[in-house]
Amino acid sequence: MTVRDLSVAVVGGGIGGLAAALSLLDAGIDAHVYEQAADLREVGAGIQVAPNASRILHRIGLEPVLARIGVRPGHWHQRRWDDGRTLLRTDLGDAAIEAFGAPYYHVHRADLLAALAAQLPTERLHLGHRLTAVATHDDRAEARFANGTTVTADAVVGADGIRSAVRAALFDRDRPQFTGCIAYRGLVPADRLAHLDLPVEAVAWLGPGNHFVHYYVRGGALFNFVSVIDRDTWTAESWTEPGAVADVLAAFEGWHPLVREIIGSVDETFVWGLFDHPPMARWSDGRVTLLGDSCHAMLPFIAQGAAQAIEDGACLAACLAAAPDDVPAALLRYERIRLPRTSHVQGLATTNKQRFHLPDGPAQAARDAEMAQGSTDWSFKAIAPIFGHDAAVLPET
Structure with a gap:
């Protein structure tokens, strides 16, 4: 055959x-x-497409559309929850291409799904x-x-x-187990946040019991955020349950004003429980x-x-x-x-779930010191085995 x-x-x-x-x-x-x-439907949320995936998407013909619908962040930036202090800031942008041979994108999930479907001959989708x-x-x-x-x-x-x-x-x-975390997601028109002059980068704010991630999608027209919050119980594993913006704001009481302003700018948010498989x-x-x-x-x-x-x-x-x-x-x-x-x-x-949510104290201080040395996730040294991998190249054995 x-x-x-x-x-x-x-x-x-x-x-x-x-x-x-x-x-x-x-x-x-x-x-x-x-x-x-x-x-075909996808939830209204952002997705991060690292070089290990973008090289494959380019290979199957999506490079032109990714350049149009995607956003290439300049950095991956991890910050402290209350004062905004930088814990780790890693170059992406052209640096990702130089290091791994493919770019890093932020994309709206629905846009990526539509691009893949458009690339597939219609008679092959049933x-x-x-x-x-x-x-x-x-x-x-x-x-x-x-x-x-x-x-x-x-x-x-x-x-x-x-x-x-x-x-x-x-x-x-x-039989997945509830992780003790729930996540809220939201999309905000980028022009609504223009006065904040937010840089084009992926940002994760790390704090006690919570973390908050945000970045641009849809060619920069939308601003995507995900907030992850420790919680004792949850039942449904769903992406589409409506959440209350007031509940998210309450969970981030005392956090940096920028985090709270981003949350407060959204019209609606959706919540789901995180389950470990x-x-x-x-x-x-x-x-x-x-x-x-x-x-x-x-x-x-x-x-x-x-x-x-x-x-x-x-x-x-x-x-x-x-x-x-x-x-x-x-x-x-x-x-x-x-x-x-x-x-x-x-x-x-x-x-990372445990590391992102450390309460202030000795363990958190040790984590921050390790991040400052560039030896943790999202530094190029640590992430190279993931980002540099080409899944289409089979090992000899």
């Missing part, structure tokens, strides 16, 4: 699924995407397909949908998110495998959730292209390569 004889059915039309299909097509593999929704069953056989895989359609392909890939139907069909449903022991069964949030949903404390899903698709395409005659072996190779890396990044995100 040649690469061009291979067919892959990708279940899920989010950022990870669409990027995977485009990487598969770029490798010469016949790929189709099956999405349960009647139309909406209104809710998965009901998946099966793997010696010579094929099958996906069955609620509309009566059955799709047969050489491989089926579950890119269907944290509530993955493909994962549930292959393995037990995971432990790394899975395996992703694949025969000719069926998983990708992105379906197998490694990440906490947002290292801004790598979408990036790792995009990496998954590039690695999957490379593994299938390298062994078109043995799809199960190719999927196992993909799993062996990707699972340790994504588990490592998940662990870094979990560690």
Whole structure:
């Protein structure tokens, strides 16, 4: 069998699924995407696209559109919660290209999803397909949908998110644990904050029990923020539950006036609970495998959730292209390569949750001193293994 004889059915039309299909097509593999929704939708929130993801997006044809819809921040800036003192300020901009060979972008999630969908040939995107069953056989895989359609392909890939139907069909449903944090997100028209003269950079304010992140998206027309707050209990894992701006302001009482002014400028905010999904022991069964949030949903404390899903698709395409005659072996190779890396990044995100929210005291002072030495996350020295990685280049063993 040649690469061009291979067919892959990708279940899920989010950022990870669409990027995977485009990487598969770029490798010469016949790929189709099956999405349960009647139309593609993404939440109104920003996303950070680090060089390890942007190099793949450029490779599959999105460089021109990313230059238009994205914002390239000049720095990653971590600041103290009350007085605004700089804890760490890392050059991005051209420095990221020089160091890692690809740029760092801030993008609106809906804009990135639309760009990926526009790049995929229309006949390869199938909406209104809710998965009901998946099966793997010696010579094929099958996906069955609620509309009566059955799709047969050489491989089926579950890119269907944290509530993955493909994962549930292959393995037990995971049991995420509440992290003790909730997050509020908001978007503000940039001209509403023009008087603050905010620089084009990603800023994280670190403080006792909370942290606050903000940056521009949509070519600089919108200002995105996410505030993460310690809380004892939460039940739903949803991105779309309305929140109260007054509650966010109350949680950031005593914080720097700039933080409070940004929060107070938003018209509406949405809140969700942050749940920890432990790394899975395996992703694949025969000719069926998983990708992105379906197998490694990440906490947002290292801004790598979408990036790792995009990496998954590039690695999957490379593994299938390298062994078109043995799809199960190719999927196992993909799993062996990707699972340790994504588990490592998940662990870094979990560690950052604790580090970002330290109360003032000896541990916080030690953290700040370490950051001043440039030896923690977001310094180039520390982040190079993540940002410098090319997921399409397979290790020799």
